Amino acid sequence: MTSRHKRILLIATLLVVLFFIAYSAFFRSYLDSDAYLLMAYEYTGHDPTIVDWQYPDFEIINHQGRLTIHIIFHTTEDMTRGPIGLYIDPFRKEVFDEDPRGAATAGSNSTS
Incomplete structure (x- = not known):
């Protein structure tokens, strides 16, 4: 050589x-996961329907053309309304979007 x-x-x-x-x-x-976890949980207003807020599903994805952290909290309403999904911008350190959740209505099971 x-x-x-x-x-x-x-x-x-x-x-x-x-x-x-x-x-x-x-x-x-x-990408401090604990900071984003606390930020997302506070954003939900400490929703009492969240099953275990310390162990959500999360992933780093490209959403709306930005690198984002997608945190999904499973709730006791997952079957009716779905989980709570939040998108966090790691550079601005803020929640900027949410996954839509279905409305839980009493008459939604009607058969016509």
Whole structure:
């Protein structure tokens, strides 16, 4: 291996290490799952129908052209109205959208 190849390998290794350090710092500062969990739970007004607010389903997705954290709280009303789904912008640290929930109406089971 020539000295030029060694130099290229060393520079490539340093770049990969720097990339992983920056990647780790980004996700530690913007994707703090506990902070987003508390933010989402407070947004619901501590809804008493939420089954276990500390263990929701969540995923990182692209929603409305933005990187978002999608948190889904399962409730005792999942069969009638569906779960509570919230979209959080990790850069602004705010809830900006919700999944629609069905209205629980007494006459919805009519047969005509």
